[in-house]
Amino acid sequence: MMTIESRTERLIAVREFVSTLAREFGFGDEDISKIALAVDEACTNVIKHAYRHDPSQRLTITVRPGNDALEIVIVDNGLQFNPNDLQTPDMKEYLSHFKKGGLGVYLMKRLMDEVEYNIRPGMKNEVRLVKYLKRSPT
């Protein structure tokens, strides 16, 4: 588990932390990059939207190795935000209007096998990311 203050400077350390554990778990370079990026996006959303860049706040990143999957849970105690507000259901429409922001949630869903939000206003917000280890057939 890693706890960081709510500052974007810390994202690089989060990526290194998650990458190291993903490598130990057995993922290859491509999946490690995907996992690190997805966790970066989740933490960036917390820092920007839940904590609104308040560096006195903290968020935790917990990595749980399972049998065939790695689960990463990002927890904050910040403002609730509706992840659906950040969703971009139609990328064609989105790109044609040159909008900025909101790409993170879309990316997380493309990069990971499971993305799940557990929002409890005033208590804690949780994002759960799961990536399965694809074993090559023998």
Next chain:
Amino acid sequence: MPNQSYPLTEEVMSDFKVLHRDSGRVSILELKGYLDAHTAPKLEDAIQSLIAAKRYHIVVNCKDLSYISSAGLGVFMAFIEDVRNNKGDIKLSNMSPKVYNVFDLLGFPLLYDIAKDESEAIKKFVQMAK
């Protein structure tokens, strides 16, 4: 390509750099390191300065870009319309497969001109002017 460019400014952060040089009407931004929510404002400032100077022919060379998150992609989204409305473009070049993959996941290759290398990107601007 002959060495007709020269360094103008260098913006240094611990893990991300934007190097700016000009080649005729084309401005080249060379990105080095990690482009995330922390470092994206550096790129934002660099493109903003070019727009303020009415330099709308922009090549972003990604040769030494090791990482990009959506915060970095958002910077290109923020300026592309303005630049194209002024008959310019932001062309990208020298992307590693890892960085290209992130652009690809979001469908950006449909929207942005991604060249193999910097000279090809510059050539496209020259052809545009003809």
